[in-house]
Amino acid sequence: MNINSFLGSKKLSNFFWKTYRENPQNLETESHRLLHRSGFITQVSSGIFSFLPVGWRSIEKIKHIIKQEMNLSGALEINMPVIQSSDLWKKSGRLDTFIPPLAKFNDRRDNEMIVAPTHEETVTDMVSKNVNSYRDLPFTLYQIQTKYREEPRPRGGLLRVREFEMKDAYSFDKDLEGLDVSYKKMIAAYQKIFERCSTDVVIVDADSGAIGGKESNEFIMLADSGEDVVLISEDKKYAANVEKAIFRKNEYNTEISSKMELIETVGIKTIKSLQQALNIPDYQILKTVIYKYDSNFVGCVIRGDYDINETKLRNYLRATYLEPASEKEVLELGLIPGFLSPYKISNLDFIYDESVKMGPGNFVIGANILDKHLKNIDLDRDLVISKVIDIAEAKEGYLASNGSVLTAKRGIEVGHVFKLGDAYSKKMNANFSNNEGADQKILMGCYGIGVGRLLAACIEANKTDDSMNLPISISPFSIYLAALQTDDKEVMEISEKIFSEISKIGLDILFDDRSVQPGVKFNDSDLLSLPYKIVISRRNLEKGMIEIEDRDNAKKMQLPYAETIEFFKNISKDI
């Protein structure tokens, strides 16, 4: 039985569905607007939604596709609890460091419980209890389960929510080669899933954030309403999330610095104004920014033509929280905001971006004195530089490391995969005996797809005006059947016949048998914009015809009954 038959055809006279003529106030995102107007979802609380029958059918179809592809890839379905003891999270060390902070409550015996935002801890614990030998490996597990995250700001309807269903998979291998195979298999499965949802995604290098691990890729559906920014090279050989993206930095010939000089720069605090005032290029100025992370401070120095990428910096510092220090904090450190520099500052560590070492030298920096800068700075002579790393943010127009020009695009992250390695198995002691009888850490990967977000992303990708145009693979029904005159015996008889005959061939129909104006039916049908529409009316039946509309091919046709059935039989073959 295919998913359409499983979910079944329905008659509106005995269904729960309401559409809205008016747009809800303040909803900026198109998918949110359409999801609300077409009766897919109802909001319960900020970032928390109920799915109504039509919406849930789409979700079920997406989950069905995901499960099929997971199963085909060899992954095994499991189920893990949403409510978990905080003990597991103490072991992994994420109890107090997970971002956003975990939702916790105390149970009746006063044990601290958490509402799981993800399941690495649980799955690692489960596997470590049941794996002893390298003979037990490899395998991949998955579930589709509710997650809860205290998002600081839910937005865009289903695009960013607090409670959501995620397909999360976890692979377990005995060595790096095995992990690589599992990782690639999962990427291939993801590509099929997104293809079947008619979603064009780009795979980009990504930061692994709170999950941890080394290698990580995101599946990004390009859309202007997306929150993520990705950089893609012109030759398509490099694509990365801006959080992670590396680029080829400009090099300049080294200039010889003459004697260091203190200069007056009254009220000149920005690179731009300094550049104009001194008539020098921005890359000849060093920019210093002070960051507060966890409970420490650090200074960052980067060449004036680049900006700091806070994700790169956070990763280097292994920090949980990171933000620019406030003016007050900078003053308390004995520095002068607007005229900062690492020059002769000993109570603070400084990190230098690689660009600082790539010329031209002879820099201008702040003097740590109000309204003054220093010029003719020689790196070796005037500064003590120990830590040089990449903390620069890539931007559109920069070059990828192969020289191809980068373009910035916005997108929605619909999937994310990570090579975790032994990050969790080390902390949670998930071992196996290798073929020499020695203990070794299990190597893990983890792989996520947000189900609701994928639905929203598909709508963002396919919408036109007031229609969501979901692909047939995930639209709530395949066909909208409108009987225009419900009090006409023949109209209703033919409609019923079509309804049951086409349902039998594996297509699901939404039969609009309400006794309302034709206009109401057409408008609701347009909003839902199912791939096919059948109109049965007095007018057509007098000619012995049935009207069929094929959305994707923008075709309207009139066919007799037998050919109508034939037409849909052909359609059902492709599903």
Added chain:
RNA sequence: CGGGGUGUGGCGCAGCGGUAGCGCACCCGCUUUGGGAGCGGGGGGUCACAGGUUCAAAUCCUGUCACCCCGACCA
């Protein structure tokens, strides 16, 4: 967490000191029936909550909460 905005019937809104109204939706009747129908009748709101001012508060003051948008943040 910072900035801005909004809370009045299911939805969209008006009223801004004198005890609540409109459109849509809903219910009943008649007419209508290929693009959100017409006429007539009807039901539904402790005006987010809590204090306060006043003879009188949806309306003024104070506080709280919720939701939305921008930013910060973010698998």
